[in-house]
Amino acid sequence: MEKTLSFAGVHFTVAFLVGYLMTGSVWVGGALALVEPACNTVAFHLHEKVWKRIERRRAAAAATVGGDALAT
Template identity: 45%
Template structure:
């Protein structure tokens, strides 16, 4: 249950970043909302296929030196996928390559900066919950 709530919180954080940036770029609540909804949905839809393909690549080269390079390639590919989706959604919504390009660069950077803090907060929360549970068991 904890993991599901944390994941939902990550999605909300991601959507908030997408909305905030799209709104700042365009000044439109509608386009901000569109970016916040469509961009994460497309990413969520494409990511399992991306992971499945890279899982097969990593498994194939796991015993060789290419295994580490495959992991690095996967992360670079995932970043490119994310940037491509962000660009495509903003370009489709505004018709502006400049807005699309700016969102494609800035939005992933914001996610890379914000989400580790998000995860750290959730790990502290998990630690507190586990300590409370252990204290309750010890009191019994």
């Protein structure tokens, strides 16, 4: 979770700076800094969870295949 929060902080900062530099508006930069990174941070967290599940399934499948090879 610390990695996710760190990523969020960097993302909020970058989103604000890009919005501000492109428009010159603190309001637009602030809106971008709140909306886009918040959505992206949630997506990143879910993405990490999905990949961990995939990795667990692959490891379990490899263990099963390896265990069957040893039994024969």
